[in-house]
Each structure stands twice: as C-alpha cells, then as structure tokens.
Amino acid sequence: MLKGHLDAIVLAALEAGPAHGYAIIEAIKTRSSSTFDLPEGTVYPALHRLEQAGLLASTWTTPAGGRRRRIYSLTKAGVAALADRRKAWGRFSHAVDMLLGGGRAWPA
Amino acid sequence: MASVGRAGMETPSEKHAGAERAGAIDRYVTELRHELAFDRVLAERLAKEVEDHLRDAVDADPAGPSIEAEHRAIERFGLARDIADQFAVDSVDRQARRTWLTLLVAVVVNFVAMRLRIMWLDDSAAPALAPLIDRYGFLAALAVSVVGWFAFRRSLLAPTLCLVGLTASIAAGVVRAGLFDQGVPPLVLLAAAGELALLGLLLAEVVGFGRRLCRTASLRGAAP
Numbered sequence: 001m002l003k004g005h006l007d008a009i010v011l012a013a014l015e016a017g018p019a020h021g022y023a024i025i026e027a028i029k030t031r032s033s034s035t036f037d038l039p040e041g042t043v044y045p046a047l048h049r050l051e052q053a054g055l056l057a058s059t060w061t062t063p064a065g066g067r068r069r070r071i072y073s074l075t076k077a078g079v080a081a082l083a084d085r086r087k088a089w090g091r092f093s094h095a096v097d098m099l100l101g102g103g104r105a106w107p108a
Numbered sequence: 109m110a111s112v113g114r115a116g117m118e119t120p121s122e123k124h125a126g127a128e129r130a131g132a133i134d135r136y137v138t139e140l141r142h143e144l145a146f147d148r149v150l151a152e153r154l155a156k157e158v159e160d161h162l163r164d165a166v167d168a169d170p171a172g173p174s175i176e177a178e179h180r181a182i183e184r185f186g187l188a189r190d191i192a193d194q195f196a197v198d199s200v201d202r203q204a205r206r207t208w209l210t211l212l213v214a215v216v217v218n219f220v221a222m223r224l225r226i227m228w229l230d231d232s233a234a235p236a237l238a239p240l241i242d243r244y245g246f247l248a249a250l251a252v253s254v255v256g257w258f259a260f261r262r263s264l265l266a267p268t269l270c271l272v273g274l275t276a277s278i279a280a281g282v283v284r285a286g287l288f289d290q291g292v293p294p295l296v297l298l299a300a301a302g303e304l305a306l307l308g309l310l311l312a313e314v315v316g317f318g319r320r321l322c323r324t325a326s327l328r329g330a331a332p
Contacts, residue, residue, distance in 0.1 A: 021160075021161050022161045025161075039184065041185040041190070044157065044191065045191065045194035048150070048198065052198070067160055067163065067164075068160070070153075070156075070157050070160075
C-alpha cells in the first residue's frame with residue numbers, strides 16, 4: 001500500500017527544504033513516528049523518477065569539511081504536484097474513513 | 109574513517125577493521141554498479157549517492173562506526189538486485205520512449221527524402237526494383253510503427269522491424285538516387301545523409317532498448 005504513495009511521501013519529506021537521500025529517509029521515519037520504516041534503498045528510484053518527471057531538482061554539493069552529497073529540492077511543478085496529491089489523499093482517506101467507520105469519520 | 113590510535117597511528121586491529129569496513133561498502137557499491145550496467149551514467153551517479161548514504165548510516169549508528177554497523181546499514185538499504193530492478197523498469201520505459209521518438213523522426217525524414225528523390229531524380233537508370241523497395245520498405249516501416257506504437261510499445265520486435273524496413277528503403281533510395289553519380293542535387297544528398305545519420309541513431313537506440321530489456325528480464329530471472 002505504501003508503494004503507491006511513496007512519490008507523495010518523498011515530495012512531502014522535501015517540503016521543509018532541500019535534503020540528501022539519507023536525510024529524506026530520516027525525515028520520513030521521524031515524521032511517521034517510524035511507521036514507515038521502508039528499505040532505505042527504495043527511496044532512490046522514487047527520487048530519480050520524480051527528478052525525471054521534473055518534480056525535483058538535484059545538485060552535488062560539498063559542505064566545508066564534509067562529504068560530497070546530492071541534494072534534492074522541490075521544483076515549482078513538484079510543489080504543485082504535492083498540493084494535488086494532498087487533495088487526492090484527503091478525498092481518498094475521507095472515503096475510506098466513511099466506509100470503515102460505517103458512515104461516520106473513523107475512528108469516531 | 110577508522111579510529112586513530114593515541115600516537116596518531118592506526119593499530120593493526122584498527123587497520124584490519126578499517127579495511128573490512130571499507131570492503132563491505134565497496135563490495136555492495138560494486139555489486140550495485142554491476143546490476144545497473146544497463147545504464148552506465150545512472151550506475152555511476154547512483155553508486156556515489158549510495159556510498160555516501162551508507163557511510164552516513166554507519167556514522168549515525170548508535171553503537172558507533174564498526175563492521176557490524178556497516179552490515180546493518182547495508183541490510184537496511186536492501187538488496188542491490190532489488191534496487192536495480194526498480195530502476196530497470198523506469199529505464200526500459202524511458203528507453204522505449206526515446207526509441208519510438210527516434211523512430212518517428214526517422215520515418216518523417218525518410219518520407220521527405222523519398223519525396224525529394226521522386227521530385228528531383230530520373231529513375232530510368234536505376235534498377236527496376238529500387239523505387240519499389242524504396243516505397244514499400246518505407247510503407248512497411250510506417251505500418252509496423254503505427255501498429256507497434258498502439259499494441260507493442262514495450263516490445264523490441266516493432267522497432268526492430270521498422271529498422272529493417274527503413275534500412276531497406278534507405279538502401280534502395282541510395283541506389284535509386286545514384287548518390288555516387290555526378291549531378292545529384294545537394295538537397296537530395298543532404299536528405300540522404302540525414303536518413304543515414306538517423307538510421308545509425310535508431311540502431312543505437314534499438315540496441316540500447318534490447319540491452320535494457322535483457323537486463324530487466326535477467327534481474328527477474330526470466331528469459332528476455
């Protein structure tokens with residue numbers, strides 16, 4: 001189930017600002033209270049796919065005294081895509097809540 | 109980095125641990141690079157990113173950097189083959205799009221070149237079959253392209269058949285134009301040169317498409 005939403009999760013993780021792959025994984029873990037403890041490697045195909053789609057941009061940077069890292073950031077199209085996916089998720093989760101909660105928001 | 113002894117020199121056991129630690133990450137990155145061999149640019153880029161990721165993970169391990177921490181980081185990252193498999197699917201799709209785009213341009217250029225030959229050249233000296241092969245090779249390539257685009261976009265067969273059709277058409281066109289004779293209009297020569305260049309590009313794209321399809325099949329343990 002998570003796989004279908006991985007792209008949106010990665011976009012959301014980058015909403016706070018540019019980050020490298022390892023930091024993105026950590027952000028996903030922290031913001032989901034470790035609920036989404038996915039194999040770390042799975043985030044890289046998503047990052048690459050989103051970059052190819054123009055939703056992310058990336059660049060190599062070398063902080064002073066640090067290791068060279070590829071930093072990803074949201075593009076304008078990425079910000080718009082995240083807003084769209086949020087709306088779609090809101091509709092979807094509301095519908096599931098209605099179904100599972102027997103017509104009331106669930107959990108009540 | 110391996111820890112350094114009091115005198116600023118690594119002890120033998122630290123040196124051994126450091127070598128093993130570097131070895132595990134290096135081995136994993138080499139394996140990943142091998143699994144991603146279908147796209148060398150991607151393989152090089154990802155190898156560097158993954159190495160950085162794993163070293164970050166080792167440095168952030170609660171127990172501190174160690175061989176065990178390195179193995180834990182690799183385990184959390186996932187199998188190289190599984191990562192490559194996810195990239196392979198995207199890579200096949202991208203290569204399929206590129207191949208079909210090249211094919212489309214090649215078909216259009218072939219059509220323009222064919223029309224130019226009809227307009228500018230006298231076919232009387234050409235072999236009788238050349239104009240027929242020129243025309244029907246092109247039409248066959250066009251038909252296969254249309255059917256392939258709608259029904260077999262991720263199949264290697266359609267672009268390969270198109271490549272054969274276009275090659276036949278262009279070869280016949282070259283014979284028909286008598287390109288090595290004197291007095292051929294520059295526009296016809298230019299169109300033929302464009303056709304040949306695009307044919308080479310299309311061949312490279314089809315070969316690249318085939319390599320990616322084979323690699324994807326191999327990653328999934330199936331015949332291509």
